Amino acid sequence: MKKVTRVWHGRTKASDADAFLDFLERNGITDYKSIAGNLSAKIWRRIEGDICHFWTVTEWDSLESIQSFAGEDFQKAKYYPDAQNFLLELEEEVQHLETFEY
Numbered sequence: 250m251k252k253v254t255r256v257w258h259g260r261t262k263a264s265d266a267d268a269f270l271d272f273l274e275r276n277g278i279t280d281y282k283s284i285a286g287n288l289s290a291k292i293w294r295r296i297e298g299d300i301c302h303f304w305t306v307t308e309w310d311s312l313e314s315i316q317s318f319a320g321e322d323f324q325k326a327k328y329y330p331d332a333q334n335f336l337l338e339l340e341e342e343v344q345h346l347e348t349f350e351y
Contacts, residue, residue: 252288252348255315257305257326260337266301269335270294273305276329281307286314300337308348315345 261269273292281290286309293304309315316323326343333339 252350253309253312253315254346254348255305255307255309255319256344256346258340258343259303259332261301261303261335262337263296263299263301265335266294266296269301269303272329272332272335273303276332277305280329281305281318284314284318286310286317312345319343 270292278290278292281287288308288310290308291306293306295302309318312323319325319327324342324345326340328339
């Protein structure tokens, strides 16, 4: 079965890394998992000096399921209230990739 992987990227101060991880778990992961068609949700994190990079990597059964989560303009990033308190900028778009599992 072909899947679709949605990848979002954001950056915080390294000093905010643990607080933002908690924020993502409470808001993003909970939201992703509540949508029919979500197959998995992961958070990737890498600290480089005083900056921390985050990626949310979610797998979906279809673009229609992603639209149920993100809305009709599913290429745009979805932000939760108070995310701007952590993020250094609000990146506008996410990536969608065909995913093949063997």
